[in-house]
Amino acid sequence: MSQTTTFEQPKTGTWDGGNEPFKASYGKLMMWFFLLSDAFTFGAFLTTYGLARHRHHAYEGTPEAFTFSTEWWPIPEKVFNAFPFFHGVDWPLAFVALMTMILILSSVTMVLAVEAGHRMDKNDVQKWLLWTILFGSMFLGCQAWEWSHFIAGTDEGMKLADGSVIYGANLIVNQYGPPLFADLFFFITGFHGTHVFSGVVLLILIFFNTVNGVYHRRGHYEMVEKVGLYWHFVDLVWVFVFTFFYLV
Amino acid sequence: MAAHSHHNEDHGHVGDIPKAQTKAIWKTFVILCVITAIEFAFAFMMEAGTLRNAIFIGLTILKAFYIVGEFMHLKHETKGLIWAILVPTILLCWLLVALLVEGTFYGDSVYNYFK
Numbered sequence: 001m002s003q004t005t006t007f008e009q010p011k012t013g014t015w016d017g018g019n020e021p022f023k024a025s026y027g028k029l030m031m032w033f034f035l036l037s038d039a040f041t042f043g044a045f046l047t048t049y050g051l052a053r054h055r056h057h058a059y060e061g062t063p064e065a066f067t068f069s070t071e072w073w074p075i076p077e078k079v080f081n082a083f084p085f086f087h088g089v090d091w092p093l094a095f096v097a098l099m100t101m102i103l104i105l106s107s108v109t110m111v112l113a114v115e116a117g118h119r120m121d122k123n124d125v126q127k128w129l130l131w132t133i134l135f136g137s138m139f140l141g142c143q144a145w146e147w148s149h150f151i152a153g154t155d156e157g158m159k160l161a162d163g164s165v166i167y168g169a170n171l172i173v174n175q176y177g178p179p180l181f182a183d184l185f186f187f188i189t190g191f192h193g194t195h196v197f198s199g200v201v202l203l204i205l206i207f208f209n210t211v212n213g214v215y216h217r218r219g220h221y222e223m224v225e226k227v228g229l230y231w232h233f234v235d236l237v238w239v240f241v242f243t244f245f246y247l248v
Numbered sequence: 249m250a251a252h253s254h255h256n257e258d259h260g261h262v263g264d265i266p267k268a269q270t271k272a273i274w275k276t277f278v279i280l281c282v283i284t285a286i287e288f289a290f291a292f293m294m295e296a297g298t299l300r301n302a303i304f305i306g307l308t309i310l311k312a313f314y315i316v317g318e319f320m321h322l323k324h325e326t327k328g329l330i331w332a333i334l335v336p337t338i339l340l341c342w343l344l345v346a347l348l349v350e351g352t353f354y355g356d357s358v359y360n361y362f363k
Contacts (some may be wrong), residue, residue, distance in 0.1 A: 022329035032329070036336055043340050050348045055355055063296075077291065093291065100284060108277045111319045112270060121265045232319045236312055243308040247291055248301050 031226045035233045038195075042237050045188050046244055052180045068158040074177035076246045082149050096246050099142045100238065103196075106135030107235040114228045117221025122210060125221060129207045132231065136200040143193045150176075150185065185245070192241055195234045202227045276318040283311050 012018035022029060059072040066078050077092035084095070109131040116124030153168025158175040160166065166175045174182035206215075206227050215221045287307050294300045317323035322330055 022326045022332070024325065024329055029329075032333055036333060039337065040340060043344055047344050047347045047351070050344075051351045051355065054348075054352045055359075075296075093288070097284070097288060101281070104277065104280050104284070107315065107319055108273060111273050112268075115268060115270060115273065119266050119268065121268075124268065229320055232315055235319075236315045239308055239311050239315065243287075243304050247287060247304050 025222060027222065027226050028229070031229045035229065038233065039237075042191070042240070045184075045191065046240065049184050049188065049244060052184060056178050056180070068176050070158075070174075070178050072177065074181060076248075079150075079176045080146075080246060082154075084145055088155065093246060095142070095146065096242065099139055099146075100242055102135050102139050102142065103235050103238050106132050106139065107232055109135060110228050110231045114221070114225050117215070117224045120216065120221070122213070122216050125210050125215075125224060126207065129203060129210060129224070133200060133203045133207060136196060136203060136231075140193065140196055140200065143189065143196075147186075147189075150182075188241055188245060192234070192237055195237065199227070199231050199234050202230065272318065276314050279314055280311055283307050283314075 020026075024032075053073055056073045057071060059066060059075055063075060063078070066075055068074060068078075080096055081090050081092040082095065083089065083091045109128045113125050113128035113132060116128055151168050151170065153166075153175045157165040157167040166173050168175055169182035169185075171183055171186065172179060176182065206223055209215060209223065210221075215223060287304060290300060290303055290307075294303075316333075322333060
């Protein structure tokens with residue numbers, strides 16, 4: 001141990017890099033600014049959605065008489081009304097409500113992991129990280145189901161003027177309405193889902209580091225905080241996607 | 249040897265871990281759940297329209313406030329950091345509204361021009 005090379009001591013003066021702007025570490029600050037840039041990306045998606053929606057006619061009849069047509073933008077609660085194992089039952093937005101609850105719950109377990117990290121409580125950090133990984137993976141599973149249902153379509157499909165029937169949706173045809181509706185569904189929820197997936201990968205990495213005692217030896221659990229910031233942002237994006245895609 | 253004794257010291261510290269302070273976290277969770285429930289109540293009990301959309305957007309921003317303020321801890325950071333995040337976000341909202349309004353107008357003009 002005595003043979004360790006001594007490096008130059010870090011400078012600690014205010015103008016030598018010893019000062020932390022905003023009393024936040026470099027890593028946390030950069031995570032905040034990365035998230036800000038990510039918000040711009042999602043902002044672009046939502047703008048595109050708003051413009052595309054406005055360019056199409058809104059459905060003007062009563063909600064009870066609603067049918068799928070490429071003539072008008074669909075009502076979300078008529079599109080997203082299926083629930084796993086309840087085939088053909090009309091439960092508007094029930095599944096997406098479940099997904100929202102799962103993601104909010106994962107945010108809570110994440111913040112509990114960060115809190116445990118502040119107390120240097122390795123066991124609690126491990127426990128809450130595992131819960132967060134579980135809820136994150138559950139959300140991804142739900143989204144996979146939602147996508148496969150959206151792609152496969154309903155039993156009735158959409159009848160075209162020439163008598164043929166479309167089932168489900170892809171990037172070119174869409175039984176629920178104009179093709180752009182399906183395109184934006186795939187891009188927006190897909191981009192968010194990719195973020196959730198990266199988040200789960202990061203969570204698994206820091207879980208292994210925690211178990212191996214990397215952060216305990218380092219003396220702080222800041223990495224858990226940084227991944228936590230990312231994870232909450234993903235939850236935040238879902239809150240907006242939920243409002244603009246499923247509610248409005 | 250030195251590393252080993254350090255290891256023992258760590259074990260001695262386990263008993264000193266302070267108790268978890270999770271009251272504020274669960275309170276925020278309950279608030280977020282209640283707001284989501286209110287959103288669903290509006291989705292099913294109110295006719296679709298501009299007013300309902302405004303309520304949805306208002307409730308969404310309220311949810312965002314709790315997630316960013318409490319979960320991401322921004323409320324408890326320094327004033328400088330709060331503004332550094334908040335000002336670009338407000339400008340982003342302005343950009344979104346401007347793009348939607350101007351883009352809609354432009355889209356309609358082009359569409360009507362070729363009609």
